[in-house]
Amino acid sequence: xxKIPIWMDCDTGTDDAVAIMTAHAxxxxxxxxxxxxxxxxxxxxxxxxxxxxxxxxGTDYPVYRGAEAPLLKKLETAETFHGKNGLxxxxxxxxxxxxxxxERAWDALYETAKAYKGELKLIATGPLTNIAIALGKxxxxxxxxxxxxxxxxxxAFGGNVTPAAEFNIYADPEAAAAVFKSGxxxxxxxxxxxxxxxxTPEDLDELEAxxxxxxxxxKACLSKAMKALTQFGLPGVAMHDSCPVVYLVHPEYFEAxxxxxxxxxxxxxxxxxxxxxxxxxxxxxxxxxxxxxxxDRDKFIGLLKKSVSKIK
Ligand code: BDR
Ligand code: CA
Numbered sequence: 001x002x003k004i005p006i007w008m009d010c011d012t013g014t015d016d017a018v019a020i021m022t023a024h025a026x027x028x029x030x031x032x033x034x035x036x037x038x039x040x041x042x043x044x045x046x047x048x049x050x051x052x053x054x055x056x057x058g059t060d061y062p063v064y065r066g067a068e069a070p071l072l073k074k075l076e077t078a079e080t081f082h083g084k085n086g087l088x089x090x091x092x093x094x095x096x097x098x099x100x101x102x103e104r105a106w107d108a109l110y111e112t113a114k115a116y117k118g119e120l121k122l123i124a125t126g127p128l129t130n131i132a133i134a135l136g137k138x139x140x141x142x143x144x145x146x147x148x149x150x151x152x153x154x155x156a157f158g159g160n161v162t163p164a165a166e167f168n169i170y171a172d173p174e175a176a177a178a179v180f181k182s183g184x185x186x187x188x189x190x191x192x193x194x195x196x197x198x199x200t201p202e203d204l205d206e207l208e209a210x211x212x213x214x215x216x217x218x219k220a221c222l223s224k225a226m227k228a229l230t231q232f233g234l235p236g237v238a239m240h241d242s243c244p245v246v247y248l249v250h251p252e253y254f255e256a257x258x259x260x261x262x263x264x265x266x267x268x269x270x271x272x273x274x275x276x277x278x279x280x281x282x283x284x285x286x287x288x289x290x291x292x293x294x295x296d297r298d299k300f301i302g303l304l305k306k307s308v309s310k311i312k
Contacts, residue, residue, distance in 0.1 A: 003030035004248065005116055007109055009066065010241070011039025011126025011168075012049040014081070014088045014221045018308060019125050019151075019241035020050070021214055024057050025307035028249045032120065033112055035064040035105035039126040039171050040078045041086030043068045046126075049085070051099075052092040056213060057311055060095070066105035066130035070172035078167060081225040088221035106134035113144035121248060122148045125241035127168050132175035135182050142183040149244035152176065153261070153274030154190040155291050165272030166191050169263060173272040177263040180274075186289040188261060189243035190274060193254065193292045197243055197300045198236035201226060207305060214311025242304055247292055250303070255294040260284025 006029050010016040023029050036046040043065065050063045069075050083089035101108070109130070113120045122145055124131055131148065135141055152168035153176070159165040169176045180186055199207075204222060207215035225237045247254055260277040262284065264270045276291055277283045 001028070004028060004121055005030050005032045005119055006121045006123055006248070007033045007035070007112060009035045009037055009105065009122065009124045009126065009130050010046070010050060011037050011041065012046045012053065013040040013086055013126065013241070014225060015239050015241040016040070016125045017049070017053055017087060017221060018218055018239055018304065019245050020053050021057060021311055022242050022304055022307040023123070023245045024059060025310040026245070026249055031061050033062050033064065033108060035066045035109060035130055037066040037105070037126045037130045038068055038075050039168065040082040042075065042077065045086045048094060049087055052087070052094055055093055055095040056217060060099070062099070062101060062108070064101055064103060064105040064108045067133060070127060070129055071132060071174045073172060076171060080228060083224050088224045090217065090220045092217070105130045106137055109134050110138045110141055113141060116144070118144055118146060120145060123244045123248070124148060124150045125244065127171035128152070128175040128179045129172045132178040135178055145184060147185045147187065148179065149187040149189070149248055151189050151194060151241045151244055153188050155192050155274070155276045155278050155293065157191040157195065159273070160191060162269070162272070164270040166274070169274055170272030173263055173265045176272070177265050180262050180288060186261065187244060187247060187292065188274065188289050189247060189292045193295050194240035194243045195238050196295050196297055198234070198238045199301065200236040201230065203236070203301060203305065207308065210309050212309045212312050214308035218308045239304055243292065243295065246300055246303060250299070253296045253299045254292050256290050256292040258287040259289055259291045260287055261289040261291065
């Protein structure tokens with residue numbers, strides 16, 4: 001089987017970690033490179049966290065260091081859900097001989113996309129800072145990277161960090177705006193769909209009981225978020241970042257629509273909102289995005305459980 005070559009840009013991050021483990025386990029995908037961005041935690045944590053996953057998975061995927069700050073805004077992290085260390089305060093060891101690469105995320109991504117001649121798929125599960133820097137430095141990037149799949153934004157759902165905006169877009173609205181305007185087609189897995197893909201406490205117990213390293217780590221790193229979210233009245237913890245990964249392999253688990261999508265960067269209460277023309281009479285000139293709206297929870301969560309449990 002010919003595998004789909006992917007690059008993942010993540011603010012690793014608990015649900016980012018699950019997304020990386022899932023991508024690693026799916027035999028249809030081949031991870032070519034990983035890069036870290038600041039978001040859930042500062043770069044000084046998301047970079048080593050991504051390297052730590054190599055140790056857990058027994059892999060040596062190249063990991064490249066990305067941005068330390070959003071393009072214009074001040075960095076706001078998400079400790080409440082991801083803990084002080086970004087991995088739910090679970091201590092994962094670094095690889096015995098970690099490879100700290102000099103080349104930065106945007107340069108490595110561009111070189112790799114060029115080498116793959118349009119076949120590489122980019123999955124971004126954090127703020128889009130690294131991608132915007134790559135686009136600024138290499139304006140021909142969309143030629144080699146015609147599509148990006150992101151976790152970010154929302155259509156009808158509203159926001160999670162503000163009433164209007166989702167965390168990844170709000171964290172760096174200027175970067176997100178640049179990506180949606182870039183000419184790359186965006187597959188947008190926003191809160192509308194990602195909130196449907198949650199682990200319940202029972203799902204996490206089952207993963208832990210399975211006794212695999214991947215299952216035990218998944219339960220441990222999500223426990224803090226699970227506690228906070230169930231106290232808040234939600235049925236579980238959403239695996240936001242696994243949505244674009246699973247969509248790439250199993251679009252039949254999802255429902256999606258083509259739309260025009262742009263990002264608000266100036267609104268005083270709507271900063272970071274993804275504005276879609278899905279429900280309006282007036283339409284944007286171009287359908288630049290596939291907006292993913294629904295998923296089959298049993299199939300999605302079933303695949304995630306199977307995937308993380310492959311990590312022994
Ligand atoms: C997004 O924000 C982050 O906290 C998660 O990792 C996910 O990428 C959800 O809004
Ligand atoms: Ca993330």
